[in-house]
Amino acid sequence: xxxxxxxxxxxxxxxxxxxxxxxKQDKPxxxxxxxxxxxxxxxxxxATEITQLATSWVATSSCITxxxxxxxxxxxxxxxxxxxxxxxxSYGVAxxxxxxxxIIEDSQQALTLALNAANRPGELPAxxxxxxxxxxxxxxLTGIRQLVGNNVPVFGGTSADNDVxxxxxxxxxxxxxxxxxxxxxxxxxxxxNYFFSSGYETTRHTAIVTSASGRKLNTLNHQPAxxxxxxxxxxxxxxxxxxxxxxxxxxxxxxxxxxLDNDEQMTLLSHxxxxxEDGTMELFSEVYQGExxxxxxxxxxLLIQRAQTVTHFAAQQLLDLYxxxxxxxxxxxxxxxxxxIKDETNQVRQGVEQALGNVPFIGGFTFGEQGRxxxxxxxxxxxxxxxxxxxxxNE
Amino acid sequence: MSKNEQQHELLMQLKxxxxxxxxxxxxxxxxxKTLKAFTNNKEQSTxxxxxxxxIAQELKPDVQLLITCNHENDGFFIVSSTDEMLIGRHFxxxxxxxxxxxxxxxxxxxxxxxxxxxxxxxASLKGLLPNAAxxxxxxxxxxxxxxxxxxxxxxVNGFDxxxxxxxxxxxxxxxxxxxxxxxxxxxxERDTLFAQQKRIEQSMAxxxxxxxxxxxxxxxxxxxxxxxxxxxxxxxxxELYLKDINTFIMExxxxxxxxxKLYNKHNLDFILKDSGELISESLEGARRARDIIKxxxxxxxxxxxxxxxxxxxxxxxxxxxxxNTHVRKNAKIKISHDLNHAFTQGNATQLxxxxxxxxxxxxxxxxxxxxxxxxxINKFNNWINVEIEDNGCGIDDADIPHxxxxxxTTKEIGQGTGLGLSISRAIIEQHNGCIxxxxxxxxxxxxVISLPESNHVRDD
Numbered sequence: 001x002x003x004x005x006x007x008x009x010x011x012x013x014x015x016x017x018x019x020x021x022x023x024k025q026d027k028p029x030x031x032x033x034x035x036x037x038x039x040x041x042x043x044x045x046x047a048t049e050i051t052q053l054a055t056s057w058v059a060t061s062s063c064i065t066x067x068x069x070x071x072x073x074x075x076x077x078x079x080x081x082x083x084x085x086x087x088x089x090s091y092g093v094a095x096x097x098x099x100x101x102x103i104i105e106d107s108q109q110a111l112t113l114a115l116n117a118a119n120r121p122g123e124l125p126a127x128x129x130x131x132x133x134x135x136x137x138x139x140x141l142t143g144i145r146q147l148v149g150n151n152v153p154v155f156g157g158t159s160a161d162n163d164v165x166x167x168x169x170x171x172x173x174x175x176x177x178x179x180x181x182x183x184x185x186x187x188x189x190x191x192x193n194y195f196f197s198s199g200y201e202t203t204r205h206t207a208i209v210t211s212a213s214g215r216k217l218n219t220l221n222h223q224p225a226x227x228x229x230x231x232x233x234x235x236x237x238x239x240x241x242x243x244x245x246x247x248x249x250x251x252x253x254x255x256x257x258x259x260l261d262n263d264e265q266m267t268l269l270s271h272x273x274x275x276x277e278d279g280t281m282e283l284f285s286e287v288y289q290g291e292x293x294x295x296x297x298x299x300x301x302l303l304i305q306r307a308q309t310v311t312h313f314a315a316q317q318l319l320d321l322y323x324x325x326x327x328x329x330x331x332x333x334x335x336x337x338x339x340x341i342k343d344e345t346n347q348v349r350q351g352v353e354q355a356l357g358n359v360p361f362i363g364g365f366t367f368g369e370q371g372r373x374x375x376x377x378x379x380x381x382x383x384x385x386x387x388x389x390x391x392x393x394n395e
Numbered sequence: 396m397s398k399n400e401q402q403h404e405l406l407m408q409l410k411x412x413x414x415x416x417x418x419x420x421x422x423x424x425x426x427x428k429t430l431k432a433f434t435n436n437k438e439q440s441t442x443x444x445x446x447x448x449x450i451a452q453e454l455k456p457d458v459q460l461l462i463t464c465n466h467e468n469d470g471f472f473i474v475s476s477t478d479e480m481l482i483g484r485h486f487x488x489x490x491x492x493x494x495x496x497x498x499x500x501x502x503x504x505x506x507x508x509x510x511x512x513x514x515x516x517x518a519s520l521k522g523l524l525p526n527a528a529x530x531x532x533x534x535x536x537x538x539x540x541x542x543x544x545x546x547x548x549x550x551v552n553g554f555d556x557x558x559x560x561x562x563x564x565x566x567x568x569x570x571x572x573x574x575x576x577x578x579x580x581x582x583x584e585r586d587t588l589f590a591q592q593k594r595i596e597q598s599m600a601x602x603x604x605x606x607x608x609x610x611x612x613x614x615x616x617x618x619x620x621x622x623x624x625x626x627x628x629x630x631x632x633x634e635l636y637l638k639d640i641n642t643f644i645m646e647x648x649x650x651x652x653x654x655x656k657l658y659n660k661h662n663l664d665f666i667l668k669d670s671g672e673l674i675s676e677s678l679e680g681a682r683r684a685r686d687i688i689k690x691x692x693x694x695x696x697x698x699x700x701x702x703x704x705x706x707x708x709x710x711x712x713x714x715x716x717x718x719n720t721h722v723r724k725n726a727k728i729k730i731s732h733d734l735n736h737a738f739t740q741g742n743a744t745q746l747x748x749x750x751x752x753x754x755x756x757x758x759x760x761x762x763x764x765x766x767x768x769x770x771x772i773n774k775f776n777n778w779i780n781v782e783i784e785d786n787g788c789g790i791d792d793a794d795i796p797h798x799x800x801x802x803x804t805t806k807e808i809g810q811g812t813g814l815g816l817s818i819s820r821a822i823i824e825q826h827n828g829c830i831x832x833x834x835x836x837x838x839x840x841x842x843v844i845s846l847p848e849s850n851h852v853r854d855d
Contacts (some may be wrong), residue, residue, distance in 0.1 A: 112512065120515030124506035124556060148508050151555035229795060266407065313408055321415050374410040 001190045002085040003390055004029070007070040009078040010040035013047075013290040020047045028052050030186060031081035031091040033129060033330060034059035035077035035157075035364030038167050044079055054083055056093035056117070057173035058182045062364035063160035063335030065340075067349045069361050074324040079364035082328055085392075088189035092118025095172040096179040103136045106142025107181065116184045124148060124392035125185040127192050127388070130156035131170050134367045135215075137380035138286050140181055141370060145378065149226040153194060154378040155388050157332040158368030164247065167365070176350035180390035191322035195314040196371030198269045198296075198384050199306030199337065202256055205232040205295035212289050217255075217281045220293060224279025229255070229272065232295040243275045247284075251340040252299060254383050255283065258292040261375035268373065269296060271336055271382035283366060284336075284382040298383075302343045307333055308351030311387040313358060324391030326356055331363035334383045338365040352387075362371035418557045419528040421453045425561070426568050428452075443475040446544075446569065451477070454530070454558050456546035458524060462501065463542050471501065473523075474542070486519035504563045505532045509551040529553035535561040537574045542567075594804070616688040623688065627681040633675045641667050686716070704849050705746065707737040707779055711770060714747045718754045724756055726766025726785075737779045738770055738849040741826045746846075749822050749830075752815040753783045753842055759806070759842060760787025777848045782833070784841040790832070798832065 029385065031289065032054030036044065041061045044050065059079075064079040065072070094113035100108040111128070115121045128148075134138050137158055144154055159168035170177045186192070203227040207228055211218035220228040230240040233253060241249050256267035270293075274282035287293065315326050331352050338345055352361060369384035428449045461475040470487040488499050500515045507530045510516045514679075516530070528545040531554040531763045535542040544562070548554065553708040644663060648655050658664070715728050722728055739746075750770075754818045771782045790798060790805075797803040799820050823830045835841070 011662075115512070120513075122507045122509045122511070122516075124508045124554070124559070145418075149552040149555070151508065151552055153556070195411065261410075266410075299804065313411075317412065317415070320412075374407050374414070376414060 001166055001188060001327065001393060003070060003360070004081075004083040004085070004329060005070075005362060006079075006081040006083070007068040007072070007325065007362075008040075008079045008081070009077060010036055010043045010079045013043045016040075016043050016079075017047050020053065024049065024052050025083075025085075025148045027085075029054040029085050030056070030089065031084040031089075031093065031186070032057045032059070032173075033084075033184070033362070034079055034081040034171075035062040035063050035362055037077060038161055038169060039077050039313040040066070041169050041171050042176070045169075045176045053081075054173065056091060056184065057171060058093060058131050059171040060157055060182075060364055060366070061159045061168045061170065062157075063164060063338060064162050064365060066365075067331075067345075067363045069349075069353050069356070069359070071346065071349065080364070081088065081227055082362050084186075084188070084358075085109065086189050090118040090120050090187040091184065092116065092120070092173055093182060095170070095175070095177055095182040097177055098136060100115060100135055100139060103139030103181075103221050104143040104146065107140045107146045107183065108218040110181070110183045111144055111147050111185070118185050118299065120185070120187055123130075123187070124152050125187050126152070127186040127188075127194075128152055128154040128156075129184040129186060129388075130154060130181060130370060132156070132158055133168055133170070133177070133179045134158050134160075134284070134297055136179075136181055137370060140183075141366055141378055141380055142182075143291050150372075150377050151371040153215060153257065153303045154370055155194060155196070155330075155332070155372070155386055156370045157364055157366030158370075160335045160365060164367075188390065190327065190393045191318060191324045192388065193207045193314050193318035193321065193391065194372065194386065194388045195310050195317070196369070196373060196384060196386040197306070197310050198256075198267060198381070199303045200254065200256065200269060200296040200383065201268070201302070202265075203232070203234060203236065203295045203297050205249045206258070207293055208362055209287050209289050209291045209293060212287045212291075215283045215286050217283055217287050217293075219280075226275045229281065229295070229300075229346065232251065236295070236297065241272075241275060243277050245273065246275050247271065247273045247336060248339060251336045254296050254298075255287070256294040256296040257287060257381075258294055259373065259375065259377075259379075266374055267294060267296065268379055268381040269383040271334075285380050298337075300344060302353060303337045304342050304344055304347045306385050307331060307348045307387075308355045310385050311352045311361075311389075312355035312395040314387040314389045315359075318389050318391045322391055324393070326359040326389045327392045329356055329359060329361035330369075330388045331361055331362055332369050332384075332386045333365055334369055334385065335365040335367055336383050337385070340357045356389075414557075418561055422561050422564050425449050425453055425565050428569065445572060447475070447477050450544070450546065450562075450565075453561065454546060454551070454554070455529075455548075456477060457549045458527070460545040460547070464501070481523055486517055486523060489514070489517050489519075501532055501545070502534055502541070503532075504534065504559060504566075506530070506554045506556070506559045508534075508554070511551075528833055531558055531562055533559075533566045535566045535570050537570050537577065609630060619684070620688055623681060623684055627678070627685065629822040630674055630678050630681060634671070634678070637667070637670055637674060641671075702740060702742055704738050705741055705743050706780065707739055707746075707772060707846070708732065708734060710743055710747055711750055711772065711781065714750045715754070715770070718751055718758075720759045722754060722766075722768065725764050726761050726768055728754065728768045728770065730770045730772075732772035734772060734774065737774060739779055739826070739846045740809055740849050741846070745822045746826070749819040749844065750781070750783075752819050753844075756815060757783060757785035757787060757840070760789070762784055762788055774848060779846045779848050781844045781846070782841060783844075784833075786839040789837050789840055790835040795832065795835065 006023050008016060008383060011015045028051060038061045041059050044059055055073055068080040092114040094110040094117060096106045096110045128144060129139060159170050161167040166206045170182050170376040207220035209220060211223045217225040219225055233240050250272040254269045254271045256269055259266045259268055266270050270287055271282050271284040272281050309329060318324050318326060333348060368380055368382060369386055370380050372378050443461050450459060459477045462471045462563055463474050470485050473481050473484045476482050509853060510527055510530055524547055526549040528551045529548050531546040533544045535544060556793055648658055680722050713731060715730060719728060769784045769788050773780050790829045794805060799816050820830050823844055830844045833841040833843050
């Protein structure tokens with residue numbers, strides 16, 4: 001197993017094409033996973049000889065920029081790529097243009113196609129990597145769950161743009177997808193470990209969802225959801241939020257979906273995006289009637305520390321469990337969190353770098369994060385952070 | 396971060412670690428129980444069954460198989476299974492999907508979440524396991540062979556990545572344990588080989604002694620032959636002289652009747668008659684001594700490469716005569732046939748050795764004082780059959796498959812070489828014949844030797 005990391009400046013398409021030509025190897029990689037802002041992904045999709053770099057691609061647009069262990073002088077138009085050369089492993093990718101109505105069926109079909117592409121139909125991969133447009137996450141995970149259960153970890157990030165204007169995109173090596181998804185199945189010859197968590201603290205303010213529909217939260221404890229949310233903010237000495245888009249203002253105070261596993265409480269974050277005049281709220285992930293929500297609290301320091309902690313834990317576990325040292329890593333950091341700490345983003349990168357030592361890594365800022373929670377269930381959340389570590393062979 | 400939150404964070408990490416630890420607990424349980432099962436179980440045929448029971452406790456598969464590849468036909472053989480009906484069954488890989496066993500799905504750790512989706516699951520295995528819906532395959536490689544454990548559940552999504560991880564880690568342990576057992580087996584084989592080596596050395600020493608005795612016997616036979624020659628010659632002459640003396644005495648008695656009194660007084664009638672019998676018996680004794688010396692010389696100067704036409708009847712009679720010297724202690728040898736002759740082409744010394752081996756074995760099997768070794772000779776089509784039957788203790792059932800193997804013996808070390816029957820079979824097969832055990836039991840044992848009858852001389 002060999003993993004190469006590239007961090008290419010994609011500002012000028014011609015120069016970018018030259019970079020692409022310069023990193024070609026004798027044989028294409030089995031898989032490439034990439035993050036870059038919209039321009040970088042579009043330049044990648046327009047470049048030639050892409051399939052000579054890797055036979056399959058999962059390139060996801062990242063908010064503002066992507067990051068890697070190589071620090072960038074400016075924060076824009078970079079494409080961060082991990083190339084997986086693994087002759088003993090198997091990799092397959094499938095993609096689909098999809099919609100909220102067909103996503104469950106489409107994700108099942110695509111997963112089957114990806115397994116076929118890896119020449120491992122019917123077999124359980126070590127990891128499923130996914131990238132999708134906002135809104136399709138829960139359906140995608142449901143489709144995957146219907147085919148393979150929760151028996152395999154599913155990680156990934158929702159494609160993002162710079163201003164939630166809907167320009168996010170993905171590229172699978174052949175086509176650019178704006179509403180749909182890409183699924184990759186990984187059967188690597190070396191161990192993988194991961195951790196998925198949030199960087200927020202719970203508070204004592206909780207309520208039960210008494211009415212919700214998909215991502216629209218109507219009432220909490222039979223009161224308009226926005227009213228309850230603003231009451232909590234007041235009690236925490238925070239300004240209340242007016243009707244309209246609230247994504248940026250609510251970043252440090254999302255809602256936490258309480259997940260109980262053997263009496264142990266875990267929280268999956270849901271990011272408020274919009275407050276309607278009727279007091280209902282639009283969230284960035286689904287909530288369900290009867291679910292307990294808690295008011296979460298975060299701050300810059302917590303978020304900056306968080307990526308390092310999550311990465312360190314995942315790497316340490318890789319060593320403890322598989323006697324394997326990190327070979328490369330992918331870190332997913334919520335775009336909302338990044339926008340909240342924008343000026344300190346480089347500290348996040350440095351924290352990950354510190355946790356991994358000289359190990360190459362790439363990362364993206366996404367509009368939703370998917371991962372396997374501590375209870376062994378794959379979920380979609382907001383404002384989450386995940387680290388996936390690819391290890392050296394432990395033989 | 397608040398202390399409370401730090402504790403919660405730690406709790407989350409511990410939760411993930413706990414999941415992994417549970418996985419390791421399963422593994423540890425398996426390993427501990429396996430160690431106990433393997434160390435307590437002395438019979439090597441049962442460890443796989445113990446293994447299945449342990450795996451069933453942790454992973455709950457519906458069916459378990461232990462398979463090994465059969466390189467002769469690029470297929471697989473089910474060594475053991477929780478389903479008794481499957482043990483010993485063979486199955487093939489599908490030609491279109493798999494190429495060779497060592498590159499097949501059974502050579503790598505794999506979980507099939509839905510067997511209906513894969514063309515790699517062999518059709519012949521599908522036939523054996525029609526209800527199988529998901530499977531976990533774990534190869535187990537030890538130095539001498541490649542095995543694979545196949546776990547099957549009759550529902551899709553039966554196994555998760557943790558089950559695969561448990562089996563993957565467990566397989567190394569199984570392989571190590573099996574290797575350990577194999578070492579034990581090798582050590583036992585080494586001990587057997589040492590015992591065989593000791594027997595060979597003793598056999599060589601004995602053959603050396605026998606060769607020396609043979610040379611001595613040849614010398615003694617040569618030296619005895621001369622005095623025996625003049626004893627034989629003198630007795631013949633003395634027999635003629637006695638006839639003349641007898642004639643003279645009769646004539647004197649006829650011409651001088653007074654001498655009859657003197658004749659009777661000295662009991663010359665008895666003396667003359669008894670003298671004739673004494674000479675006759677002495678001549679018979681001398682003839683027997685001459686035959687024994689002749690046989691000794693034949694054994695001492697083996698003509699191993701000489702092929703000639705042999706009358707089996709004479710060869711058996713000669714061999715029995717030699718064997719009788721030690722057999723007569725506890726057994727009688729009875730020869731029966733209704734043939735005038737039975738000719739075969741071969742080496743007399745070697746064939747005699749075979750008959751002698753069988754007689755010796757028969758005698759060793761007789762542990763009482765009423766031993767009887769019956770040798771019957773008959774012909775069927777163009778074959779001469781020599782049956783040698785004893786009324787000894789018979790051969791144990793467990794030993795029967797091994798009696799023709801070199802160095803196999805039931806005698807104590809130093810008492811037998813274990814080569815007798817194996818050499819006998821080699822000799823008989825060199826003569827285009829065969830040797831077989833007809834029956835054995837508590838009432839005795841019967842062997843038969845069949846040799847081709849020589850073409851140029853026939854009984855009828």
